[in-house]
Amino acid sequence: xxxxxxxxxxxxxxxxxxxxxxxxxxxxxxxxxxAPAGAAPQLRPERPADTRAExxxxxxxxxxxxxxxxxxxxxxDKLRAQVKRAKESVAxxxxxxxxxxxxxxxxxxxxxxxxxxxxxxxxxxxxDPDGYLDRAAVLDRVTFRQAGELTDxxxxxxxxxxxxxxxxxxxxxxxxxxxxxxxxxRTVEHKLATARRLLNSLTGKERRAYDRASRGGxxxxxxxxxxxxxxxxxxxxxxAxxxxxxPYVWGANGxxxxxxxxLTQWSYAQAGVGLPRTSQAQRHAGRQVSLSEVRPGDLVxxxxxxxxxxxxxxxxxxxxxxxxxxxxxxxxxxxxxxxSVTRI
Numbered sequence: 001x002x003x004x005x006x007x008x009x010x011x012x013x014x015x016x017x018x019x020x021x022x023x024x025x026x027x028x029x030x031x032x033x034x035a036p037a038g039a040a041p042q043l044r045p046e047r048p049a050d051t052r053a054e055x056x057x058x059x060x061x062x063x064x065x066x067x068x069x070x071x072x073x074x075x076x077d078k079l080r081a082q083v084k085r086a087k088e089s090v091a092x093x094x095x096x097x098x099x100x101x102x103x104x105x106x107x108x109x110x111x112x113x114x115x116x117x118x119x120x121x122x123x124x125x126x127x128d129p130d131g132y133l134d135r136a137a138v139l140d141r142v143t144f145r146q147a148g149e150l151t152d153x154x155x156x157x158x159x160x161x162x163x164x165x166x167x168x169x170x171x172x173x174x175x176x177x178x179x180x181x182x183x184x185x186r187t188v189e190h191k192l193a194t195a196r197r198l199l200n201s202l203t204g205k206e207r208r209a210y211d212r213a214s215r216g217g218x219x220x221x222x223x224x225x226x227x228x229x230x231x232x233x234x235x236x237x238x239x240a241x242x243x244x245x246x247p248y249v250w251g252a253n254g255x256x257x258x259x260x261x262x263l264t265q266w267s268y269a270q271a272g273v274g275l276p277r278t279s280q281a282q283r284h285a286g287r288q289v290s291l292s293e294v295r296p297g298d299l300v301x302x303x304x305x306x307x308x309x310x311x312x313x314x315x316x317x318x319x320x321x322x323x324x325x326x327x328x329x330x331x332x333x334x335x336x337x338x339x340s341v342t343r344i
Contacts, residue, residue, distance in 0.1 A: 048206045058195040059323040064307045065188045072178040074277040083167040090160040233297025235271035240311045240319045243328045248321045258321040279309035286344040299342040
């Protein structure tokens with residue numbers, strides 16, 4: 001979002017590895033902590049400056065919730081794919097076991113039919129004693145081998161069944177976390193409606209002052225970028241520019257609407273580069289550089305938690321999806337505190 005003017009502590013660059021469940025739980029907990037679900041919408045403060053600050057807070061809260069939702073949604077999709085692969089593997093293993101059981105059953109029946117005759121007598125009665133011995137030896141070996149394979153397949157089936165059960169439990173837990181974030185999203189949407197009412201309550205002069213503040217920032221201190229821009233960065237930048245004017249949409253990653261990280265993910269996808277879904281993950285998707293080294297195509301993350309992200313376009317500006325109600329647009333790179341710059 002481009003409306004935050006409060007200073008923030010410098011962001012850190014640590015990337016923490018966590019399990020799927022603990023990450024989803026932490027995401028939901030952080031989102032809930034940011035804005036309690038039961039919080040009642042506040043009335044318009046008496047001073048326009050306080051009204052603008054309240055609108056800023058609500059927009060910032062909404063974006064954090066959106067990124068939390070995106071993270072849970074992405075993890076759920078990945079786990080669902082894992083469960084699908086596990087089920088397919090189990091089905092293939094079961095099919096192989098059924099085939100082996102059929103073969104062993106046929107062999108058992110054949111042995112049973114011959115089992116009443118003493119092998120020595122069969123040998124004496126055989127017109128081809130050497131051939132009989134060869135067939136008997138082969139039958140024994142095949143039976144032993146197939147019995148071993150059946151045991152192995154049964155073990156594999158049990159292992160796959162355990163994996164499927166574990167994946168199912170994990171998916172259920174993740175779906176619960178996703179539901180928590182979705183409920184939080186609905187709560188923040190209610191707060192956004194309050195923000196829109198607050199915004200509409202401003203006079204024309206106050207509204208213009210708010211818009212100037214939301215699009216303000218320090219454009220000084222940014223030298224001309226050094227070095228050539230890569231072809232993938234140029235392609236991603238062209239895609240991002242083509243999205244200017246399209247609406248901000250909750251949880252969307254194009255092509256008709258975007259949230260902040262959805263825009264950068266979609267833009268780099270047009271250049272053949274896969275980025276993670278959330279702004280927090282995207283900040284670690286490449287090499288981090290200083291703001292003084294920023295080049296067109298670099299990703300610029302904002303706030304100490306990297307809950308907002310845009311793409312640098314040059315001339316001290318970024319292109320980004322600001323917040324609900326504001327379309328994809330250009331704003332000064334210094335519109336809010338920068339936490340990191342990432343070169344893909």
